[in-house]
Amino acid sequence: MKSKKVIALILTELMTFSLLAGCGGKAADTSRQGSAGATKDLTKLKGEIEMWSTFTDAENKVLKEKILPAFNKVYPDIKVKITPMPSGDDYKKQILQGAMSGTTPDLARTDIVDVAQYASQDYLEPVDNMPDFDDLKKEVYEGPMSTNYYNGHYYGIPIDTNTKIAIYNKAILNKGGFKEAPKTMDEFEQYAAKAKEDNVAGIGIAGTESWAISPYFLSLGGKFTDDKNTKASGYLNSDSSIKALEKIVEWKNNGYTAKSILGGEGTWEGFNAGHYGMIDEGPWWYPANKNQKKVKDNVIFAQIPKGDGGSVSVVGGEDTVIFKNSKSKEQAYAFAKFLASDDAQTIFTTDLGMMPVNTKTAKKSVVTNNAILKIYMDQLNSTWARTPNPKWADISNVIKEDFELAIRNKKSAKDALDDAAKKVDSLLSSK
Template structure:
């Protein structure tokens, strides 16, 4: 009897479990999906019919396709990298923006830009020589960029010198794209002949080596000319200045005591026979004298030159030339000159926002590193300049180190005239047509007038 009762109990429990299972399945069927609760009122679940309240939120409309017109004067190799590597990467990030890159002829390009602006035919954005910025801004060709989003971050990420080339009359009219400067390049054999195992650290040490070579009929110091590109690294390093910090006046600076002393020192070097012939247009040229060509031995221990020297000559000079920072002057630093190109947006640009997005992309660490590796351009982005990928370029570190204290040429709309006056003053002093003080006094007075225009 007890066994029969046990069987009944087990059967009852089994039937109960089956009933519960069927109930669960029935509930799932009513809601239309397993794991979804039945309606709270116990009625049947609603059908799939969608109402305005239950419809999913509409997706954001994709941005309209736009085309950015970009002018540049990259060389053939640089343009190849731009078209085949850089622009495809930009398209991956900004699928709606097409960059139409146009390579412009370099001859009279600045005048072409002004003419295009007058006719309303400017592009959206351009890679422009950094000495043109102030003049183009004064002409009303460019629009300020310091109000665009992310500008402050670009300033923080960029070398100060290249950034300063975009400054005019209280605003920034561009951002620094690529830069360059000049360092000292030594002929290893002549350096040893002068009595040194490594490049001199100071100007005084350099002068000593130059005197050692003079006794052997060779030259220890080469300045490419008295002009405002070749001379400033030496003039600034020796303590000279062209204007005040705000670029408003030259009197008291270009002809100040420190500047006069700097020019007197350079003139004294030339009088002593320490400067190579190119200072006043003599031969052989800087590269020829440094390397020795056409069967003639090298006669210049050092020149002051940009990264294109190594970019052009490549491995042919890797074992014979030593790149080094400029020797330090009285303040314990060297001050070379800044060259390079900036990105500017034109007033009247049809796609300013898209053009600015392209500018930010070009200044990113990734693209700056890529262009440096592939073209030899010095990045304006400080992180890119220190990228591991650039450590393999044996001369690169010296240029990056020089950038830390390099200075921009005066950002004035009249820089061309200012540069001419500077060069003529130095040439007059070197040729003994005026004393250093007289030459700089006269140049400062004329430059003051140009700075006020």
Template sequence: MTMRRSSALAAALGLPLLLAACGTGGSGAQSSTEELPAGQKVEGEITFWHAYSEGGPEVTTLEEEVIPAFEKAHPGTEVKPVTVQYDQLHQKLVTAAAGESLPDVVRSDIIWVPELADLGVLVPLDQAMPDFEKLAEQTYDGPLATNKWQDSYYGLPLTTNTKVMLYNEQALDEAGVGVPETFDDLRASAPKVAETGNYLLAEADAAGWQVLPYIWSNGGDITDEDITTSDGYLNGPKSVEAVELLVDLYEQQALPKLILGGGGGTNTFEGLANGMYATIVDGPWAFPIIEGQFKDFEMKTAPMPHGDGESTSVVGGENLVITQASENKQLAAEFTRYMLSEEAQLAMAEAGQISVLESLSDKMVEIEPSYEEYMNQLQTARPRPPTPAWTKIDEIIRKQVQLAVRGDMTAQEAMDEAVAQIDPLLERG
């Protein structure tokens, strides 16, 4: 465990255990905390909401292997999985929270945890589970950090991912350039690839998921460490330089219009496979999709290019949270523990989910060799700022970066305006 994570956990875990006490979420909602010990016999049923793809290998593995194994090890229990489409799950959770009709356990996108915690509808697991620290120590720093809101951890990592550079070697060779390792390489290679009629790099959007790796890899940041202000960070020199890189690549016709959103154009996977895009930056799910559609294309991987900082990508994935509405929190906690076991993590890894357990890093590569670069990148990957306002902040970043790319503002002006809109949101958080 790193010094930073040890300190953060110590601060959170140093709080007294609250037994049947009450706390207040950021919205003023009341939340109780009860002790959820491990290993005691528990019976009953719980409901588990998730957004695994309907009919996909994840759902099959979950419903035919993982849940039956848990129920067999815990006689008298039943876990009822409910599949909700990802683009509907966030709204369903917020709506259910208002009506107090939440399930027992949720596989939540990592960016939703602070928002749900702020609503007061999640159990603070570091206070409720005596073995929380032991479980947390087994996971990667980045995924774990996405569960913290204010002074508590409201979930545990379930699956993780990050993004690396994916490249078409033939397209790079045609332009006479190598795999870009630095921002200087990107700038130098851009006109050479453009001369071949192709694009050096394609990004499908300009939101935080796309832009943050460039900012971090240049030594910039979005907010201060306490997530109280973005002034001097998002509009600081290193962050602005990263946005200017994207602006320059676009002006050099090395970056397609996909970054401006609105649909249209060749998607990143197709463009990479046919050589139109020499490189893209994307996650491990790209492999089964591209291999299935473009069987003659051999995709290769490289770390995220960097500027003045080290190569740093963004953490994606999902967390497990337990709701205050659960009438069987002890069983919900036992199910959460099981989902973090090597048995369950390996089963889901076989279905395409990268494990959050550091001890299984080598196993991930054995299961899927294409994971190797992702496992390396996870060592430095960072989470998006954990704040209830992130979805609004994300849209502001997207809009302002796109204004800069279109040339409607300079990168500095765009980031200054972003800060002016973001800081009031952070003050309310």
């Protein structure tokens, strides 16, 4: 997938593009402070805290010049030091090394898929025992919040989020007799069949990894695990999951899917060249396009079509976590909580075009008056968090490999999912 770390300044162009939709663990009890139902006046807290931030320069500027002053109006005696950090694998290594040596800051922004690993190693402080957590949880979108849940506790708070929606070539869609984007998977398949008549791949799936294939697999009725993320057997290889994967294999065999599903021409390249009639992408896609007028005139944005599983997409983004070795956990929590608040999220959305994690922000005109952003926010109501588990990278590889074997017709969908379920079960139960 294309990196979600696209420069924040181009993300602001999304805010002006408001007419397109018509075209379209182990935490020790002794360290816990308060309880989820407790009420405490955090605004009276004093102290200094440090946060590691992987935001871009433009994003850090907003964080320091607008978010921090707003925070200090409410929490005048908490001083926050923002330390810019590089993103990616090097950053993860720094966190792990720092946690082992006791040199991590009080809190940090981290990729959603890494929270469970840090929590499983007892590096993070659970936040669901902190004051007013339950109230905060009610305000934040369920998909982003669920990325912090591991082994019965929440170990972080969302700070930013994203998801993917369907993006169609308007001319190809119209030529097939569709005046608007397909709303159901049946209509979606009919559209893809029409596109094939013009030698166009109607369904641009980027690959077999979970980020790419999950919107289709889940919307068609598939599941990866149970709701508690403890078991794959009976879910990943259920009748509904087998049926979902069989449908994707059928699409590929019928010539409906793009070559990108098996490593061919990329979705961005194929879509821009007119080879693919539809792709799915995040909110960074439009502002990253060089020829934006062409995009404006020729695309339709829509939610993922509904199937037996509904309209489901995948959630991405980052969370704010508090380290166990922090000596100012409540102060750190106050800042992490504020970052997810309506006040902070409104600034992030207004100044940077970010998708808000707070449902109150999503109801404001800065979102509702921006038609394309609103589609992303509507999709965020139905998203899947890639299984929060310290073994996620291995689980992801299993999904990618066994799904690919089925799509290449080297295994039946049933055999592929039976094999995958056994392997994922083993990973979920391992320590």
